[in-house]
Structure formats: C-alpha cells, structure tokens
Amino acid sequence: MKRTSRDIRTANRYEVLRQIIAESPTSRQELAAATGLSLATVATLVGELLDLRMITEVGFEDSAGGRPRGLVAVNASGGALIGVDIAETYVHVELFDLALNILARAEEDVRPGESLPEQVVGHVAAAVGSVVTQAGIEGARVLGVGVSVPGQVDRATGISEYAPNWDWHDVPLLDLLTEHIAYPLYLDNPLRAGAVAETWFGAARGRGNAVVVNLGTGVGAGLILGGGLHRGVSNSAGEWGHTTIVLDGRLCHCGNHGCVETYVGAPGIMLNLRELSPRSTLLHPEDQTATIDALARGMLTNDPVALKVVRDTARYLGAGIADLVNLFNPEVVVLSSWVAATLGEPLVAEVREAVARHALPRPMAATEIVLSPIPTDPVCLGAATFALEGALQSVGQRNGKKRTTLTRSRTAPPS
Amino acid sequence: MKRTSRDIRTANRYEVLRQIIAESPTSRQELAAATGLSLATVATLVGELLDLRMITEVGFEDSAGGRPRGLVAVNASGGALIGVDIAETYVHVELFDLALNILARAEEDVRPGESLPEQVVGHVAAAVGSVVTQAGIEGARVLGVGVSVPGQVDRATGISEYAPNWDWHDVPLLDLLTEHIAYPLYLDNPLRAGAVAETWFGAARGRGNAVVVNLGTGVGAGLILGGGLHRGVSNSAGEWGHTTIVLDGRLCHCGNHGCVETYVGAPGIMLNLRELSPRSTLLHPEDQTATIDALARGMLTNDPVALKVVRDTARYLGAGIADLVNLFNPEVVVLSSWVAATLGEPLVAEVREAVARHALPRPMAATEIVLSPIPTDPVCLGAATFALEGALQSVGQRNGKKRTTLTRSRTAPPS
Known part of the structure; x- marks a missing residue:
C-alpha cells in the first residue's frame, strides 16, 4: 500500500532525527542499531537530513580495527522552530533551536472577555514577534511555527471548527494568523501537541x-x-x-x-x-x-x-x-x-x-x-515539533514525490 | 523499523488474499490496481499464495492488444477453516472452505450451571467433530481452528485470564482444547474476532x-x-x-x-x-x-x-x-x-x-x-479468519524469517 510505505519512510526519518537529537554525536552504525533500520536506510535518511542542514558531520570515531566511522550531530543552529500554545487563559510562545533547546519565550494573558479570534491572534502575533527579537535570529532561519489551539481543528483548511470554552465556531484561524505571521504555519490542537511532545521527548x-x-x-x-x-x-x-x-x-x-x-x-x-x-x-x-x-x-x-x-x-x-x-x-x-x-x-x-x-x-x-517529565510547556514543545515534522516532510517533496501532508504550510518571505 | 516492515508485508498478504476472495478470478494487474501495491509486490505475494495452494491459476484473459494476463482465483477446496464462537449461552462452530463459504455448522447450548471449563471444552470438541464429519473432509485439510472466548485472553499462553460472566480466572483453555482437538488452534476473544470479520467481509x-x-x-x-x-x-x-x-x-x-x-x-x-x-x-x-x-x-x-x-x-x-x-x-x-x-x-x-x-x-x-451486514455468526467467521491469518503468517516462517506471531499454533497430526 503506497500510503503506508510512505508513512513508514516519514516515521523512519522522524525516528532517526529523534535518535540524533537524543544522542549527538552518533554514527550511522549506532543509529542503525538503535532504530533497527538497515545501515543502507539509515545512510539514505542521514543524507537527507544533511541536505536539509538539520544535522552536520562532526568528524570520525575509531571503530575497533575497522574504518573510522563518520559522526553526525544535530545542527542546533541550523534553524529555529516556534511553538505556540493558545490556551483558554494564556498564550505561551517559545522559540527553539533544532535540538529543541528553548532560546526565548513570551507569555500573554488572555483575560475573560478577550477571547475574540482577532484578540487572540493579536496576542499570538505579539508573542511570536517578541521571541524572534529576543533570540536575535534572522527571520529566514525560522523553519516554521506550530500553533496549538483548543478544541477541534481542521488541519487541511486551518479552521478552528469548535473551541467550546470560547464558543468559537468555524474560525479561519490560519488565515487570520497569516496576516501577521510570515513563517510556515502548522495548526493542530493541544491533545495532539502534547502527545507528540511526549513521544519525541517525554514519557512516551x-x-x-x-x-x-x-x-x-x-x-x-x-x-x-x-x-x-x-x-x-x-x-x-x-x-x-x-x-x-x-x-x-x-x-x-x-x-x-x-x-x-x-x-x-x-x-x-x-x-x-x-x-x-x-x-x-x-x-x-x-x-x-x-x-x-x-x-x-x-x-x-x-x-x-x-x-x-x-x-x-x-x-x-x-x-x-x-x-x-x-x-x-x-x-x-x-x-x-x-x-x-x-x-x-x-x-x-x-x-x-x-x-x-x-x-x-x-x-x-x-x-x-x-x-509528564517535560519541564517546560509540553504543548509549546509539541507544537514546535509539528513544525519540525513539517520541515522533515518537505524532504519527500523536494525529491519530487507527491505531497501527501494535510498540513497547510505557507512559505512566505520572512518578515 | 524491522517489525513494521514485516507487519506491512503480512498486511499486504492479507489484502491481496482479501481482494482475491472478494473478486475471483482476477489478474495480478487488477490486484495491483485494487490494492495500490506495485505489480512486482503483487506477483511475489500471489506466488506465495499459489505455493500455499490457497489460490490457483485459472487461465488467461485477453488484455487489449497486449499479452494475455494470467488469472488467479481462490482455491476454495484447498483447505478448510473452523471458527468457534464460545458465548455465555451457546457454542457455535462453523466449518468454512477457503473462500469462507460455510460447509457445515453445529451448535450446542450452554445452560446455566454448565460453565465449568471442562464442560465448555466438551461442547467445543463435540461440535468441532460434528462439522468435520458433516463436511466429509479429511482432517489433514483443516488448516486451523480459531476459537473465540469471552473476556480477556492471553494469546501467547492460550490462557483465558478472566471471563467475567463465568467467573473464570486463569483457565488454561488452549491446553484443555488441545487434549481434544488436533488441528492448529488460534485463541482470541469475540471483540477481536468480530472486528476482523467486519474488516475482511463486512462493514469495515x-x-x-x-x-x-x-x-x-x-x-x-x-x-x-x-x-x-x-x-x-x-x-x-x-x-x-x-x-x-x-x-x-x-x-x-x-x-x-x-x-x-x-x-x-x-x-x-x-x-x-x-x-x-x-x-x-x-x-x-x-x-x-x-x-x-x-x-x-x-x-x-x-x-x-x-x-x-x-x-x-x-x-x-x-x-x-x-x-x-x-x-x-x-x-x-x-x-x-x-x-x-x-x-x-x-x-x-x-x-x-x-x-x-x-x-x-x-x-x-x-x-x-x-x-453488521454479515448474515451468519460474525464471531465464527472472524475466528476462522484468525486461522486463515495464521496459515498466511506461516509463509514468512517458511521463507526462513523469524517467527513473530504471538499466536500459539500447534501443528499435530490430523485426527
């Protein structure tokens, strides 16, 4: 089944990067042992991650008697990821490097009566601007912004279909955010952001x-x-x-x-x-x-x-x-x-x-x-991980494969 | 990930056989179109199913101007499968051909006070003997017996851990059944049997x-x-x-x-x-x-x-x-x-x-x-499907691959 094979390819790509993030530097041989993938598959996936500058070659280690093994490590400064946690009472925004270290954070309170979509989007835009400024990075290096919003979300259309605590119905949140934020955007909800954060970095x-x-x-x-x-x-x-x-x-x-x-x-x-x-x-x-x-x-x-x-x-x-x-x-x-x-x-x-x-x-x-063992806001971390996954999915596209992701990512010139 | 690749291979094998059962005769080309698998993958899987005598070559069809295409069909008489539905008030047993047509059925009532494991196993053994006799087939052609028992089942050990309506705790059901039934046995519960039946033949x-x-x-x-x-x-x-x-x-x-x-x-x-x-x-x-x-x-x-x-x-x-x-x-x-x-x-x-x-x-x-659109007992059908899946999983083993199924199948000389 084509879909499934492609899903596995994407999952393998995630798994290799997860492993490199968890343990850098590491060799292709160690990655193969840790993931159960063949050395040939690991070599291909490592090549793709090198092309994306998400990881980098960092030298060689001796292998007992054999050829020295090339080492790779996550290229922490190869890009930045932003995670946005829109909750009923606050907006948290964190900016991460590619090793998912937090470089900057901003928080805005959402007070009762401030829950109109435009007001919430204003908070998000202000906080995103703040973390980019605080981190002092060029906009071009932001690979994407993952946004978590409570309730039910249509990822394909970017619409917040139903946010019960605010009584939002069919709010075109991605369109509203795009007016203020020029990075690729990935929308989902806190349940999925939290689950992804635990899978990549936490108890799962x-x-x-x-x-x-x-x-x-x-x-x-x-x-x-x-x-x-x-x-x-x-x-x-x-x-x-x-x-x-x-x-x-x-x-x-x-x-x-x-x-x-x-x-x-x-x-x-x-x-x-x-x-x-x-x-x-x-x-x-x-x-x-x-x-x-x-x-x-x-x-x-x-x-x-x-x-x-x-x-x-x-x-x-x-x-x-x-x-x-x-x-x-x-x-x-x-x-x-x-x-x-x-x-x-x-x-x-x-x-x-x-x-x-x-x-x-x-x-x-x-x-x-x-x-949850995650010491910071897991939803911000998970939302940033959606942006990382989005960037990883772009590998398949660049190789000329058909785009299958439902995530709408808007690549626009950085602000 | 090795496990996942093997899972996909098994799932693909199921999918091809499902398609052949649904629509016989059919060509490798039609199977590739229906399943989304490559023609090369389909050809390999069809070859495995032919080796197992689960399907058979049935001639050729003309393809517009091209080479005639080989047709395959399910080899209905290539073996028999038995499904056992142990419920709180009855035991249903059905014997199927490989196209999952019912060839024989037997039913025993389980009356209140007859729910000791030995009593229930006696009903199962009697009904299994009955369907084999009714169908007039040789025991050697029975590929397996799927048994569904209510409650929580450990497939690896064949133990009925907990059947609440009978207050069974840790009953070694597979061992008890093996004393009476000499075919490969596959134990699970009606939830999973019903789900598998709907997936192969019903609304799912x-x-x-x-x-x-x-x-x-x-x-x-x-x-x-x-x-x-x-x-x-x-x-x-x-x-x-x-x-x-x-x-x-x-x-x-x-x-x-x-x-x-x-x-x-x-x-x-x-x-x-x-x-x-x-x-x-x-x-x-x-x-x-x-x-x-x-x-x-x-x-x-x-x-x-x-x-x-x-x-x-x-x-x-x-x-x-x-x-x-x-x-x-x-x-x-x-x-x-x-x-x-x-x-x-x-x-x-x-x-x-x-x-x-x-x-x-x-x-x-x-x-x-x-x-459920399944006109007969879906749990019998699903249990028989477990036996079919068990027989299909044996393909991988014959090719020298490591056995990964948790199902305990006992291959013994037919009675």
Whole structure:
C-alpha cells in the first residue's frame, strides 16, 4: 500500500532525527542499531537530513580495527522552530533551536472577555514577534511555527471548527494568523501537541501505545496507538473530556450532560470546591489559575478542604482514566498540562489509587500512570515539533514525490 | 523499523488474499490496481499464495492488444477453516472452505450451571467433530481452528485470564482444547474476532478506522485503528463494556459500578425491563435469549413496554457509543452479535438518534452507525479468519524469517 510505505519512510526519518537529537554525536552504525533500520536506510535518511542542514558531520570515531566511522550531530543552529500554545487563559510562545533547546519565550494573558479570534491572534502575533527579537535570529532561519489551539481543528483548511470554552465556531484561524505571521504555519490542537511532545521527548518515548491526558481548562487525551499518533478520520479523536461518566450529570458547554470535563477541568474542579465549601478561601472566583495554585498550596499544608477536593477530583479522574486504560490498554498514561503540573505528584498518587479501583486487572497491570517529565510547556514543545515534522516532510517533496501532508504550510518571505 | 516492515508485508498478504476472495478470478494487474501495491509486490505475494495452494491459476484473459494476463482465483477446496464462537449461552462452530463459504455448522447450548471449563471444552470438541464429519473432509485439510472466548485472553499462553460472566480466572483453555482437538488452534476473544470479520467481509472493509460494538451477554468493542486491529499492549484493548457511564451506578461483576455492560448487555436489558415492568410477560427469567426475542417481537407489534425498554437501552447505548465516537473518531460504528442482530434496525434507529444527542458534531458527522451486514455468526467467521491469518503468517516462517506471531499454533497430526 503506497500510503503506508510512505508513512513508514516519514516515521523512519522522524525516528532517526529523534535518535540524533537524543544522542549527538552518533554514527550511522549506532543509529542503525538503535532504530533497527538497515545501515543502507539509515545512510539514505542521514543524507537527507544533511541536505536539509538539520544535522552536520562532526568528524570520525575509531571503530575497533575497522574504518573510522563518520559522526553526525544535530545542527542546533541550523534553524529555529516556534511553538505556540493558545490556551483558554494564556498564550505561551517559545522559540527553539533544532535540538529543541528553548532560546526565548513570551507569555500573554488572555483575560475573560478577550477571547475574540482577532484578540487572540493579536496576542499570538505579539508573542511570536517578541521571541524572534529576543533570540536575535534572522527571520529566514525560522523553519516554521506550530500553533496549538483548543478544541477541534481542521488541519487541511486551518479552521478552528469548535473551541467550546470560547464558543468559537468555524474560525479561519490560519488565515487570520497569516496576516501577521510570515513563517510556515502548522495548526493542530493541544491533545495532539502534547502527545507528540511526549513521544519525541517525554514519557512516551519508545512506547507504541500511550495515552497523554491533558488536564487544563478543558481536558482530553492524545493517543499514541500502534506506534503512531491516532487522529481519527477527521482529526478529532481523543475527545475524552466529552465522554460521559455521570449520565444526566452536570451540564457541559458541549450540550451533553455528565462529561468528564465538567468534573475534572479547572472550572469543574472549582465547582467541586464550591459544592464542598462554598465560602472557602481557596476559591478565587473567576480565576482558575489562582484557585488551582491555592489547592496545590493547601495540599502541602494538609488543608482538609484542599485534600478533600483533590480526592473528589481524583475519584472522577479515576473513573475516566480507567475508561482509557480499559479501552486502549496502553503501556503508559501521562498526566500533562497546567492543572496536572500544578497539583503534581500528590494528585498522581490519588489518581493511581482511584484508577485501580475502576480498571480491569489485566490492562491495569500493563499500565503505569506518570506525570509528564517535560519541564517546560509540553504543548509549546509539541507544537514546535509539528513544525519540525513539517520541515522533515518537505524532504519527500523536494525529491519530487507527491505531497501527501494535510498540513497547510505557507512559505512566505520572512518578515 | 524491522517489525513494521514485516507487519506491512503480512498486511499486504492479507489484502491481496482479501481482494482475491472478494473478486475471483482476477489478474495480478487488477490486484495491483485494487490494492495500490506495485505489480512486482503483487506477483511475489500471489506466488506465495499459489505455493500455499490457497489460490490457483485459472487461465488467461485477453488484455487489449497486449499479452494475455494470467488469472488467479481462490482455491476454495484447498483447505478448510473452523471458527468457534464460545458465548455465555451457546457454542457455535462453523466449518468454512477457503473462500469462507460455510460447509457445515453445529451448535450446542450452554445452560446455566454448565460453565465449568471442562464442560465448555466438551461442547467445543463435540461440535468441532460434528462439522468435520458433516463436511466429509479429511482432517489433514483443516488448516486451523480459531476459537473465540469471552473476556480477556492471553494469546501467547492460550490462557483465558478472566471471563467475567463465568467467573473464570486463569483457565488454561488452549491446553484443555488441545487434549481434544488436533488441528492448529488460534485463541482470541469475540471483540477481536468480530472486528476482523467486519474488516475482511463486512462493514469495515476498506475502512481504516472502525469500531465494532459487540452486543451480547457481555459487551465490548473491536477496534480497527489506522488500518489495523488495535490489541493494546496486553491484548486487552476494547473493554468498552467496563467503561463507566453512571458513576456509582449498577454493580458490575467486574467490581466496578455503572459499567456500560450493566445497562446494555442482555442481563442489563432484562434488568431495564424488570425495573420498568416487573411482571411483564416479555420477561423470561433465567432465559436471556427468550427475553430478547420477546422484546424484538414486542417492538414489531408496538408493545409499549417493549418500545420503552428498547428506548431506555438505546439511551444508555447512545451515551456509551458517543464516547467511542468522541474518542476514536471512526468512519463507521458496526453493531454486531446476537442482541444487535435480534433487535435489528429498530434498535439501530433509536441508537443513531441517541448517539447524536451525546456526541460532538465533528466526529459525529464523520461516522455512520450500521448493523453488521454479515448474515451468519460474525464471531465464527472472524475466528476462522484468525486461522486463515495464521496459515498466511506461516509463509514468512517458511521463507526462513523469524517467527513473530504471538499466536500459539500447534501443528499435530490430523485426527
């Protein structure tokens, strides 16, 4: 099947670059051993990456008695990648070198009432301009900008079809961004950005089956299945936040009742707190970040209300994550995004116990539940990785092969 | 990656045989056009299938002006395959030729209290002996027996780890079967058998992403994702029946509360009926089949209790299937197994409406919900297909490649 062979070629190209990023310098022989690819295939792929200046020859090492082996390393300064994490309460932008080191970052708050598409795009444009200036690099060296936006995204058309927390419907986000940003743009959502970040750099490295649970204002799951990102037939797989755990339960903005998100998204956690203790000083009405921060501090001081709210939330998470364990039978469930990062290991410990109460023994025994080990914003990193993957896909095109990517990349003169 | 290349080779072999079974006679050129494979690859795979006597040369067709093209067809009589569907209330066994035509079938009832492993194995052995005798074929021509058993199965060890409706734990089923059956055995569960049957012969043909929902005594989902069967890391993916839709709801035999299965498995439907109308004449206590049959007849005569029970059940199914639509974003959801077949299109119509009330618009728009079009027992057919796939995998082994299948096949002298 042609499509599949080409997919494998692309996956192999990613795998070789991943390995070089993880361990530079390295030889073609080491790469072949680490990836299981033939030396001839590795040599071809290394040649393509050298042509793209993503990697560089850095000398030779002796091999016991044999010919010296050529070494390659990632060409960190061979280009820059930008990752944009548009969330309900903030826009984070980070600029990376090709080794995915952060060279600059910028953050803008998105306050309630500032969620019109033009306003959000303004924040993105300002922050992208800021990181390029901070890093002091020429625009020509920016290989691409990956943009993550919550909700359901049509990658082919660049349209944000539905962002429930802002009630966006069919917003032509890529067109709006293109008016301000002249680099190639790659649009997707935080579920997929988080999953790609964990696959390249985090807890899903080398795992064929992994679920990356995004816990923020909205919640969802990035799915790594059978070694690859599962997008579904219209790029909207992973909407775990809108699966039902309480039939006829809390009303969700999606129109359904009892969705996971209404209990474990940041506003859902605030509601859990309000129901338990309406006048708690932990509660900062209208401020999700402050409330989750207060809960995290409360847990450290054994505040009984904080402990109870986190336990209640873990109970819902336990049922919802057990559903993922029973359905997908993954090797690892990674808890990611800002709510998970803020509540940290104490939350994860509660969640592990709660999942074990709901899941079947066989898939439970095969799964570990961990906090994302990525120290920075995984969604920015994943979005930048989409830009890196986009640049890698261009190899096939330059060799005259038919373009198959659905990503719309607009190559325009740098600003 | 070596593993992936070999997987693709196996998948291509399946695809070519599927195409030949669907359309015999056919030429290598037509096969290349239909599968997207190169003519050279098709020629190699056709050669392997000819060596295995699974297909045969059947003459030539003229090609406009060119050389006459060799035609091949499935060699229906080149071997026999047996499919065994062990369910909570029956054992179905069917014997197929290589075109997957049924040559013989046998059925044994499993009555309450007859569910010890030895009793069930006795039913299987009797029915397998019966179909071979009925078909009048030599034992040597049986290429294999696929066996589907409910619950969680370790294919590598042949152990039924957990069959909740019978409370089986770690039953060495393959060892027990081997004492009575001398053909190569392939063990798996009905979720995967149903999914494979739909992929080869049913509503999932040519669909890369499909969910096959099994509605019987137990319920679950067979997952076709990214073009292949998704098993998960320990062959226990798809346990949709044990996902939570009513937190703290009905107690399930798995130990969890509010599992989908407690509302939409046959015993759950009986409970829905009992809660609505405790003395209904539709209810046949202790007899699932009779009760579901009575509900089906009641719907045809507009019996208000039957209509209400099916609508209530569809409401639970709506929430549970919407979870699958939102998580997997499949092209098609296929309703299969005996409860779906008995309640038929009227159930499917109710389910479609109910799913649309719960699912997100984008994945919902990409999904159709259909009844399995397979007129016979899809689990028998799927189990026989596992035996066919097992025989096809032996090609790679004969060519000296490393054995990678986890299926335990015991080749023993035919009885």
